[in-house]
Amino acid sequence: AQFDHIFVDEIQDTDPLQSEILAFLCENGAQATEWSRVELRPGKLTIVGDPKQSIYRFRRADLATYASFREHLLGQGALSTTLSTNFRSAPALLGWLN
Numbered sequence: 001a002q003f004d005h006i007f008v009d010e011i012q013d014t015d016p017l018q019s020e021i022l023a024f025l026c027e028n029g030a031q032a033t034e035w036s037r038v039e040l041r042p043g044k045l046t047i048v049g050d051p052k053q054s055i056y057r058f059r060r061a062d063l064a065t066y067a068s069f070r071e072h073l074l075g076q077g078a079l080s081t082t083l084s085t086n087f088r089s090a091p092a093l094l095g096w097l098n
Helices: 016-025 063-075 091-097
Strands: 006-009 045-048
Touching: 006 016, 016 063, 045 063
Parallel strands: 006 045
Antiparallel strands: none
């Protein structure tokens, strides 16, 4: 209840325990006994991630957990969007770097 909103960047690099904690932090009332049964409070959580960029498997980052967590959010009406513009590869930036 202390936080109105939680924003997590690089969600693809979270491990199973971190995902579980995140779910409970965003729960709509303290009722669930396991994270997969958590009813999330609408609007409390924003996540950003790209599974193709997961690099922390040695720290227990788990893409299966990412996928399960994402599906859990979508199943509760979360909005999803895909960014199609790559600002890191702007021609001026690449020209300068090259």
